[in-house]
Amino acid sequence: MRIHTDLTPSDDYEDVVILIDVLRNSTVASLLLERGLTRLALTPSLRSARAAGKEGWLLLGERAGLPPEGFNYGNSPTELSTIDVSGQQAVMVSENAPRWMSRLASAKQVLLGSLFNATSAAKAAGELATTRVDLVCAGFEAEPDLDDALAAGILGGLLFEALPDAELSGATRFCLALERAFPDPLEALWQSVAGHHLRRLGFEADLAFAAQVSHSDVVPVRTGTVEGAGSAPLYLFSAHPA
Amino acid sequence: MRIHTDLTPSDDYEDVVILIDVLRNSTVASLLLERGLTRLALTPSLRSARAAGKEGWLLLGERAGLPPEGFNYGNSPTELSTIDVSGQQAVMVSENAPRWMSRLASAKQVLLGSLFNATSAAKAAGELATTRVDLVCAGFEAEPDLDDALAAGILGGLLFEALPDAELSGATRFCLALERAFPDPLEALWQSVAGHHLRRLGFEADLAFAAQVSHSDVVPVRTGTVEGAGSAPLYLFSAHPA
Numbered sequence: 001m002r003i004h005t006d007l008t009p010s011d012d013y014e015d016v017v018i019l020i021d022v023l024r025n026s027t028v029a030s031l032l033l034e035r036g037l038t039r040l041a042l043t044p045s046l047r048s049a050r051a052a053g054k055e056g057w058l059l060l061g062e063r064a065g066l067p068p069e070g071f072n073y074g075n076s077p078t079e080l081s082t083i084d085v086s087g088q089q090a091v092m093v094s095e096n097a098p099r100w101m102s103r104l105a106s107a108k109q110v111l112l113g114s115l116f117n118a119t120s121a122a123k124a125a126g127e128l129a130t131t132r133v134d135l136v137c138a139g140f141e142a143e144p145d146l147d148d149a150l151a152a153g154i155l156g157g158l159l160f161e162a163l164p165d166a167e168l169s170g171a172t173r174f175c176l177a178l179e180r181a182f183p184d185p186l187e188a189l190w191q192s193v194a195g196h197h198l199r200r201l202g203f204e205a206d207l208a209f210a211a212q213v214s215h216s217d218v219v220p221v222r223t224g225t226v227e228g229a230g231s232a233p234l235y236l237f238s239a240h241p242a
Numbered sequence: 243m244r245i246h247t248d249l250t251p252s253d254d255y256e257d258v259v260i261l262i263d264v265l266r267n268s269t270v271a272s273l274l275l276e277r278g279l280t281r282l283a284l285t286p287s288l289r290s291a292r293a294a295g296k297e298g299w300l301l302l303g304e305r306a307g308l309p310p311e312g313f314n315y316g317n318s319p320t321e322l323s324t325i326d327v328s329g330q331q332a333v334m335v336s337e338n339a340p341r342w343m344s345r346l347a348s349a350k351q352v353l354l355g356s357l358f359n360a361t362s363a364a365k366a367a368g369e370l371a372t373t374r375v376d377l378v379c380a381g382f383e384a385e386p387d388l389d390d391a392l393a394a395g396i397l398g399g400l401l402f403e404a405l406p407d408a409e410l411s412g413a414t415r416f417c418l419a420l421e422r423a424f425p426d427p428l429e430a431l432w433q434s435v436a437g438h439h440l441r442r443l444g445f446e447a448d449l450a451f452a453a454q455v456s457h458s459d460v461v462p463v464r465t466g467t468v469e470g471a472g473s474a475p476l477y478l479f480s481a482h483p484a
Contacts, residue, residue, distance in 0.1 A: 007249060007386065007413065139412065140412055143411055143412045143413060144249065144412050144413040144416065145412035145413075145415075145416075146412060146415050146416045146419065149416050150416075169385055169435070170381065170382055170385045170386050170387035170388060170434065170435040170436075171249070171385060171386040173387075173388050173433055173434065173435070174386065174387075174388045174391050174392075174420060174430075177388065177420055177423040177424065177430070177433075178416060178419055178420070178423065180422075180423040181419040181420065181422040181423035182419065188416075188419070191415055191419075192412065192415065193411070193412040193415070194412075
């Protein structure tokens with residue numbers, strides 16, 4: 001077994017991938033499915049999302065951190081933790097994690113991981129994997145970022161506890177070291193480029209929300225891909241069976 | 243001013259690059275120039291190196307960690323710190339740092355940085371740069387590794403002290419965090435993939451050598467490129483004026 005980490009996505013995946021976007025896609029995905037959302041579709045395409053909106057899907061998401069016109073909500077976990085999504089379906093647009101989904105096509109399983117669901121995401125990945133777990137950081141504007149790298153370190157550490165014979169890649173090793181550098185995860189989120197960006201937009205509370213470690217048992221798992229009306233498909237996620 | 247870090251080399255450089263290969267190219271390059279070597283040529287090509295050897299250049303380097311046949315020495319800093327290289331020229335072969343040199347062609351200045359010359363390399367880069375310093379980690383087998391990432395963090399921290407208004411990229415921020423995770427740099431080298439590899443080959447002492455921070459004032463700077471007899475050129479380095 002091998003535990004591998006990509007600080008930004010590459011495209012050669014085969015077994016289990018955990019896609020990490022702490023601020024904010026992966027965190028929000030766990031939150032919404034925990035709060036009773038039946039299905040979440042991720043897409044980078046506004047047009048694909050709006051077409052789903054016409055069929056009754058809730059429209060969530062952001063462009064440059066803010067909700068696009070006509071959308072029901074942004075992707076602030078603080079905001080989304082106060083609305084009732086029970087029994088509904090939602091499509092979430094963002095330029096970060098969803099744009100990388102096309103690169104994960106070859107992976108057998110794609111999970112969404114964050115600090116928020118760390119213990120459960122690591123457990124699910126360890127159970128599903130046969131040869132390898134890839135911890136894939138979404139990063140920020142195609143650059144590595146500290147929030148996702150810290151989460152990769154925490155997920156990698158949990159996986160290594162469960163799979164002590166696993167081989168660790170170089171990047172996995174130094175993400176593990178970040179856990180020691182940041183005993184308080186909020187500090188890493190505060191210092192990250194994504195965190196700076198959200199703080200400038202007034203979303204400080206989302207950093208504190210996303211810094212909660214293992215508060216959710218829900219692991220979003222990719223269940224399919226459907227053609228979109230726009231330039232990209234909808235990538236469907238549901239809660240992995242507990 | 244921007245301080246940017248690549249955990250493995252990319253290819254869009256413009257201003258000042260510090261190429262970091264702690265185990266062992268960058269460390270050895272400072273050591274040799276400090277010990278009186280007049281010129282050091284790096285190349286990934288054995289044939290280019292051997293042709294230079296026929297013209298009287300010392301032959302140094304490694305394939306998979308060990309000196310190739312007919313070479314004078316490997317690239318162990320522990321070993322090379324005992325030989326007299328004063329007034330000589332040497333060519334050093336390796337599959338790590340030298341193979342990335344072709345990607346740095348667009349950079350105005352290329353320096354070699356390591357823990358060993360950290361203070362001087364950061365100072366030189368800060369003085370030479372007009373828009374941007376790229377800290378480029380050689381990594382290990384095209385993957386990020388802990389030894390180079392820690393050095394990038396220490397170099398980045400020193401640069402940021404000198405240029406407190408510089409913008410820091412995401413990867414720079416988390417390399418900075420590694421410094422806190424590893425108060426003893428030797429521990430990072432010990433845990434790195436390159437370090438594991440060298441320990442298996444019996445080069446433990448090289449890790450301790452390379453973990454010495456700012457022991458040398460010598461900063462190797464690229465002074466030219468000459469056609470090689472083999473598949474790659476010779477990249478020439480001399481000591482940057484103190």
